[in-house]
Amino acid sequence: MNARETILKTVAMNKPELTELPDMDLSLTIQYPDLIQQFIGIMEAAGGKAYYENSRQDLLNDIAEVKAEGKFMINLLEDSNAEEWASLTASELEALDTCYLRAELGVAENGAMWISEKQMSNRLLPFICQHLVIVLDPGDVVNNMHEAYRQIDATAEGFGVFIAGPSKTADIEQNLVIGAHGARSLRVYLL
Amino acid sequence: MSVKQHAEAAQEFIRDEARTDWHDETLWFVRHKRDKAVNTLPEWEILRDWASRIKNHTLSNLDYYLRNFEEKAASNGIIVHWASDTEDHNRIIHKIIADNKIDKIVKSKSMLTEECHLNEYLQNKGIQILDTDLGEYIVQLRKESPSHIVLPAIHLKRQDVSETFHEHLNTEKGNYDPQYLAGSARHHLRERFIESDLAITGVNFAIAESGSFVVCTNEGNADMGVHSAGIHIACMGIEKLIPKTEHLGVFLRLLARSATGQPITTYSSHFNKPRPWQQMHVVIVDNGRSRQLGRADFRNSLKCIRCAACFNTCPVYRRSGGHSYHSTVAGPIGSILNPNLDMEANSDLPFASTLCGSCSNVCPVKIDIHEQLWKWRQVIVANGYVDKGKKAGMQGMAWVLSNPQVYRMAGKIGRWIMRTFPFMLNNRLNVWYKQREMPRAPEKSFRDWFKENK
Ligand code: SF4
Numbered sequence: 001m002n003a004r005e006t007i008l009k010t011v012a013m014n015k016p017e018l019t020e021l022p023d024m025d026l027s028l029t030i031q032y033p034d035l036i037q038q039f040i041g042i043m044e045a046a047g048g049k050a051y052y053e054n055s056r057q058d059l060l061n062d063i064a065e066v067k068a069e070g071k072f073m074i075n076l077l078e079d080s081n082a083e084e085w086a087s088l089t090a091s092e093l094e095a096l097d098t099c100y101l102r103a104e105l106g107v108a109e110n111g112a113m114w115i116s117e118k119q120m121s122n123r124l125l126p127f128i129c130q131h132l133v134i135v136l137d138p139g140d141v142v143n144n145m146h147e148a149y150r151q152i153d154a155t156a157e158g159f160g161v162f163i164a165g166p167s168k169t170a171d172i173e174q175n176l177v178i179g180a181h182g183a184r185s186l187r188v189y190l191l
Numbered sequence: 192m193s194v195k196q197h198a199e200a201a202q203e204f205i206r207d208e209a210r211t212d213w214h215d216e217t218l219w220f221v222r223h224k225r226d227k228a229v230n231t232l233p234e235w236e237i238l239r240d241w242a243s244r245i246k247n248h249t250l251s252n253l254d255y256y257l258r259n260f261e262e263k264a265a266s267n268g269i270i271v272h273w274a275s276d277t278e279d280h281n282r283i284i285h286k287i288i289a290d291n292k293i294d295k296i297v298k299s300k301s302m303l304t305e306e307c308h309l310n311e312y313l314q315n316k317g318i319q320i321l322d323t324d325l326g327e328y329i330v331q332l333r334k335e336s337p338s339h340i341v342l343p344a345i346h347l348k349r350q351d352v353s354e355t356f357h358e359h360l361n362t363e364k365g366n367y368d369p370q371y372l373a374g375s376a377r378h379h380l381r382e383r384f385i386e387s388d389l390a391i392t393g394v395n396f397a398i399a400e401s402g403s404f405v406v407c408t409n410e411g412n413a414d415m416g417v418h419s420a421g422i423h424i425a426c427m428g429i430e431k432l433i434p435k436t437e438h439l440g441v442f443l444r445l446l447a448r449s450a451t452g453q454p455i456t457t458y459s460s461h462f463n464k465p466r467p468w469q470q471m472h473v474v475i476v477d478n479g480r481s482r483q484l485g486r487a488d489f490r491n492s493l494k495c496i497r498c499a500a501c502f503n504t505c506p507v508y509r510r511s512g513g514h515s516y517h518s519t520v521a522g523p524i525g526s527i528l529n530p531n532l533d534m535e536a537n538s539d540l541p542f543a544s545t546l547c548g549s550c551s552n553v554c555p556v557k558i559d560i561h562e563q564l565w566k567w568r569q570v571i572v573a574n575g576y577v578d579k580g581k582k583a584g585m586q587g588m589a590w591v592l593s594n595p596q597v598y599r600m601a602g603k604i605g606r607w608i609m610r611t612f613p614f615m616l617n618n619r620l621n622v623w624y625k626q627r628e629m630p631r632a633p634e635k636s637f638r639d640w641f642k643e644n645k
Contacts, residue, residue, distance in 0.1 A: 157464075
């Protein structure tokens, strides 16, 4: 008997009597009086920076500044080159400084944002860039993860990710260091 | 017994008192952060209940969900492998490496590959794997093993890390700044991600209905490796399954809050299909899990989502360190899982607990950890795997405890000895006196006191 059959057979033999899945009443889960305020607070606590009031102008300034510095940037907000970026390899993207992209949804309870494969065009982009800039429609902020999974289709594409803040580590004496292996900073424009 | 016993190994750890105190306090601080995060959610107990029932249900129909997962994953272009034991697991991975003539391999945190000793196995075949989680990278450079499943280098101080990096990465000697040290590792590892051909990851949750899997990290190392390399191998135990995508809502809310007190990890990556030019493999590993499923008293240890909350809260773990458990998974849950893998070699572990029950209280999937520890003790004694001193003591104790008059008499004698001849206890032959002061014995027993004062 091969491993697969042995495992499946032993599991079938040893498993306990069938029990039911819980009936999850999602009305029991947390709802926030002010979704945006909650989202911004918790996202910034995780090391991100939010722009809300004057966000359209702030975003334009942000893009202009990075452009002026002459750094390698990829702007998926307006770019029609998404196809071209999709095939770039890690060594071609190594020098990427800033990446701009749109998130599909934000979660108030934890500050996470869902980015589907289509939105990132290349799976490496949100991770390999030094600085990540996300644009999120404030109308797409939901209360909690249960609502999030109802709204997105997490398995519709090949890959998708919830991102909550810049990459970080506390592996040295529990000291928080922002900028582990992924992006070193995260800016979020709510507009 | 070939392996060092927990008590013996712990004795080495606690020799440095300042360091033991620091270890204890640091983990207590993590436990504290967990409490703060948990208290923000009024529905916490409801979530635990759902999580526990989802896992119970999954285990009660696990063969169906495994088949379901395999079928869906295969239809998404993922290659599924099955491994009965560590040998199978390592052989499968080696074959993928050899068939594709790979030599640049990065790995993100996977306790399963540690359990299988994959690094050593491949090293013996001349293949090097680079661990990329910062904590794991540090312990790998030091040729140690992780001492904690979430915080692999929690037994080390910044001075240790600084010395290790100075030796291997040529960082400044005497620079203890965590920012500087982590930055140097980032710089060094970036190159390795970019040139890697194959990336190995663990799996936090595998979803049966869609054949997809989720990997959670804060550092972004799993994604840097996986999306750079042409081949991704994800290794999972059979117990990682959950039935539906919507169940992720429950588990992702519980995992990071329980582990580090964060509301969610920085990255929760959902893998459904490989990119067109990529290979994606999933290795499903049993290694004793199906046997544990058959042990009615211990099967619900398979609900574990490896958050390590039970480690951080455990007074024994905090003061004895992960290495004293001589196993990949230390702490209270490790003390339940390891005797299943090798009862004799791990017979000491269920005794490394005060049975205070704090672990069961924090466990996000409601595993009755301390009760299982107590049950393992019975099994281990019944199988004769307990050392002679402990056995004689336990049998004597059982006799005393089952005879009320003897118990009262023994108490009287004990108190009298402690007051009159304290050196009889405060000596090196008494293991309870090591690193401890014996308390002053009270004049009378609680029973006598109660009779007089009620
Ligand atoms: S037993 Fe419970 S508390 Fe311990 S690691 Fe597993 S899930 Fe976490």
